[in-house]
Amino acid sequence: AKQQNESRFLRYNNELAQTNRLKINMEYELRRALKHNEFELCYQPIVNLGSGELVAVEALLRWRHPARGLLKPEDFIDAIEAAGMINPMGEWVCEHALAQMVAWRALGCDYRRLALNISNVQLKSLGFFRHLKAMMQTYQVAPSELILEITEHFILDAKHEVMLQFEHLQQQGLQVALDDFGCGYSSLSYLKKFPVNLLKLDDSFIQDIETSEVDHLLVETTIQLAQKMGLQVVAEGVERQAHFDYLASLGCHHMQGYLVAKPMSHDDFVAWCQQQACV
């Protein structure tokens, strides 16, 4: 038994050492990536389901890794959070996205609002808001030009002073979207605790909407509830005409997905905007 315990201990120690190494490597990698401009943002339109009008554009992060190729957030966000590096990364995203808005304005691109994904970890303190406000000042971006996308995990243990920051910006026209809505637990109770403006219905509910009665019912009920609460629903992952038709029949407000456009580079997004303006 003693031997067994010892080997278990060794294994544990080994795993611990490995996690630490991963963290150190990640911190080093990330600093290098920031220094060498390996991060990029791509942009995906959110459009009104009825009119097709652009309502916002969501910034989505990519990492053009010199050895591992183009990485999506699922390949690195968790590691970045674990390494305690989400704040510098989030600040990079915020600054670059807001700087991009200046470029869009100069090009006459009517982006309406920019939506930023904010990790719960970024919202543990007020540093996020300090940086955001500084960037809004630098790039002359008004609160009414922004959407902050948060998840219910944040609302679960949000600090009062952080809530107040959101509230203050919301009074000035900023919108808050609850991302991945329907994926967690008791989502509805969060709506009482934190006044969001938009619900982003997770794509997992949309994929089989034309065949799954349960999904259909959940989407329908969510839209009705949102309407009664004065919230707008964005359906994510709208890929097919059938998805669109169902959502339209249910009175869903907005949509995002490959049917409209995939996430695009800055240049492609500008071209897309100009094409929209001509139609």
Ligand code: C2E
């Ligand atoms: P999300 O906020 O739910 O973003 C939507 C994801 O769905 C994006 O994946 C997008 O590319 C993908 N998508 C869009 N339309 C469709 C469609 O029609 N079909 C399907 N199957 N997928 C579609 P992506 O870009 O890989 O981002 C994944 C997640 O990473 C995001 O999920 C978000 O939670 C996180 N993320 C992205 N950018 C950032 C960032 O700047 N900061 C933070 N903290 N998280 C980010």
Ligand code: CA
């Ligand atoms: Ca999002």
Ligand code: CA
């Ligand atoms: Ca989402």
Ligand code: CA
């Ligand atoms: Ca999702």
